[in-house]
Amino acid sequence: MLLHIALQEGFHHDDVRLSVDAWEALANGDLTTRRQTGYAGSVNVDVTRSPVVVEVALSKRKVTQSKSIPVDRPTYVGLSLTAEGGLVWKISHEPFGYL
Amino acid sequence: MKEQEHIDQEYLVEAAEGARSGVEPLIPILPWPPRVRVSGLYVASRIVTPPIAAPGPLPIQPIPLSQPPPGIVPTSAAPWHIEEILPWGLLREELRLDVDGRYPQMMVSGTLYGVLAKRVHWIARLTAAGPNAWTGSIWFKDGDVAGFPYTAVDITTTATLLSSQRKAVVRLSGGGTSVRTRTLAFKSPYFRQVEFEFDCATGVTATTHIGTHDHPNRPATLPNETLTIEEVYRRVGFEVRKSGSDSIVPIADAGTNARWSDNEMHDAMQVYWSRFAGKAQWSLWVFFAKLHEQGTSLGGIMFDDIGPNHRQGTAIFNDSFISTPPAGDAQPAAWVERMRFWTACHEMGHSFNLAHSWQKQHPPDWGTPWIPLANEPEARSFMNYPYNVSGGQTAFFSDFAYRFSDNELVFMRHAPERFVQMGNADWFDHHGFEQASASPEPSLTLNLRVDRPQATYQFLEPVVLELKLTNIGRRPLVLERELLSMTDHMTVIVKKRDKPARQYLPFARYCHDQQAQVVMPGECVTDSLFISVGRNGWDIAEPGYYTIQIALHMETEDIVSDALTIRVAPPRGYDEEFIAQDFFSDDVGRILNFDGSVILRRGNDTLREVNDRFSDRAVATHARIALAAPLAKDYKVLDMGDRMGEMASAKEAGGRLRRSAPRIEEARQLYTSALLEKKEQAIATLGRTDYEYYLGRFRAALVEHGAVLKKEPRDIKRDAKREKSGDIEHTMRVIKEALSSLKDQEPVSS
Incomplete structure (x- = not known):
């Protein structure tokens, strides 16, 4: 089943590591949001069980969070950083669009 | 003709929109008499032939509006005087009046284009003051604002259907200067x-x-x-x-x-x-x-x-x-x-x-x-x-x-x-644009200065600004004594030409005891700001032009400074280019910012090299001060032994405070070279405020290490007053006296 994880607003030269059930799905040492689209990067993972634990680690900000996410149908996870540096998770069953 | 057609269309649209609130009538109800839209662009311009010698604006006699020109119907009762031409040096003046038509914002903005690419841009929020009159406060200024002190605007437009005869009379006032009145001709319903x-x-x-x-x-x-x-x-x-x-x-x-x-x-x-x-x-x-x-x-x-x-x-x-x-x-x-x-x-x-x-x-x-x-x-x-x-x-x-x-x-x-404008400021640069909560009648003005005739800096030379906050009101003001050194009260913007603006973020914020001081009308308080480098890295380093502006956030209003443009000259040669790679480092930035360090050894090595190889350059003065300061006193160092640099608590690492003994003779030589040998150059590069401060530190170090100041009791009070008033010559005499007293003693050991 498709699990799409998008890194969206607020990233600025961030060192990002994403893992799904402890498997490293994305590692980027210098990730920056393109502000005209609000998009920084994404990864598609084919998962075979539900729920899965998605963990995101932002080493420069010393932020690590994980969340259990049901993936019983195509699932889209958006991760954004607030102006204060907080991590916001958005879970959808529709693909994200950027403009 | 095309403009008039557009105005007619807009008028019909507005009228139709006005009639839409509720059940639409079968026959459109149009207001009568028709409202003439006045929003749009107004201009005044002239061809300027600069005079051979231009000592300043030529005096222009205002023309009393005793008999209005045909078609102009001033709607304000105020006896305004209108200057029909622009003063010398001003090429073009624009006004964008935004009070009616589609989505009126009740704003007006003006741009004054002068010779030598000088330009001032201002914006005011308006409220209606009559049928065709508006008044408001200027909340934004940009460009060469030093010559534009105005804080308020009054606008009166003519009520004529003929766009060719439509005019706006703009009266700028406030800021402690005389009223400026101009008449601008309607040019377009678009801005x-x-x-x-x-x-x-x-x-x-x-x-x-x-x-x-x-x-x-x-x-x-x-x-x-x-x-x-x-x-x-x-x-x-x-x-x-x-x-x-x-x-x-x-x-x-x-x-x-x-x-x-x-x-x-x-x-x-x-x-x-x-x-x-x-x-x-x-x-x-x-x-x-x-x-x-x-x-x-x-x-x-x-x-x-x-x-x-x-x-x-x-x-x-x-x-x-x-x-x-x-x-x-x-x-x-x-x-x-x-x-x-x-x-x-x-x-x-x-x-x-x-x-x-x-x-x-x-x-x-x-x-x-x-x-x-x-x-x-x-x-x-x-x-x-x-x-x-x-x-x-x-x-x-x-x-x-x-x-x-x-x-x-x-x-x-x-x-x-x-x-x-497309192709101008970089994407996202300046998009965040909103009014500062500036008072229409500010009681304070903030000026940025440098202690040199032209704001040009040598390559590698750190930039130290002088901040001057003046009470321009009529009443005494009570201000915090350390107001200008509390950078958490400030937004400091540094913008290199053709680059995005950056916010200067100081390495440290200082917390001071709240002590008040009274600043009388006309009096000022000053302080310095070392602005080249902060937590963002080196904001001022590469050759080029930089514009600096500061907003000082007070309890009830923001005081926005004038914009200061400085120039950093290109490197003098390959040697300067080469050492720049080491000089524009975080270590050197911190050493210069905190007046020295005994820990940041690579940075100190770079500064010693600067002192040795570029001794005639302004940067050497900064290097000497930063190298001298930690040598002039007992310096405490947290010794973490082999675990230096690890993320471990001092207790875990067995850390202990170690005393670094002063090396007063080296400090004396460095301070003397930096402060006394080329006094004018030192004042220019350090700024007067910091120069006085370092003189004081030098004197204190000398006294602490054995210098004797021969002073009669009656002189003490007088000297204190002189020092307080920033009498540099007096402080230098005291230092020379102290140095002389040291010569009479045994050599000072480290």
């Missing part, structure tokens, strides 16, 4: 001009107009019309023209995969855009294609953040998600057309330097945070994502009037041209 070119990839159709009632989900009051992209931007206030060269871009230009990368689009823009030029211009290329290389998730992009002239090109992707209507939509074809049209207007908005509605507030490292806007996550604006608001795109379009938010309109209509 600015812009030109669009729409090009398509092969097989793609551009959606540049829609029927506003084609989709049933819409505001009940939305007029039924065919709306074009050009008309959307006309309603913003632009006189929109087409370049007349819309064309087809062959698909081969996208490469073999038929998807467009940003670079491919940038290349296509250079080839197919009839107006392409490497310069700022009010012209925009809009490209309609099938897909971006990112795939269907990207509906459009302002791709042009490439090269030196950003925001000239934008693209819409017809085969992306914007062409997938929601399941079960009543009019899917109309939904798609509306979404493509909306996307085109949205991406073009980015080219006018508009950010997304939720991006108005952001951390400083994103770009220019000048004076930030509030986010507008629920705005029914072209710059919001329809599917991000509460209730999703259905809720958005049910309440969307095909417009931009008020803040966005103010930005496009009234912000300084360079912030908005």
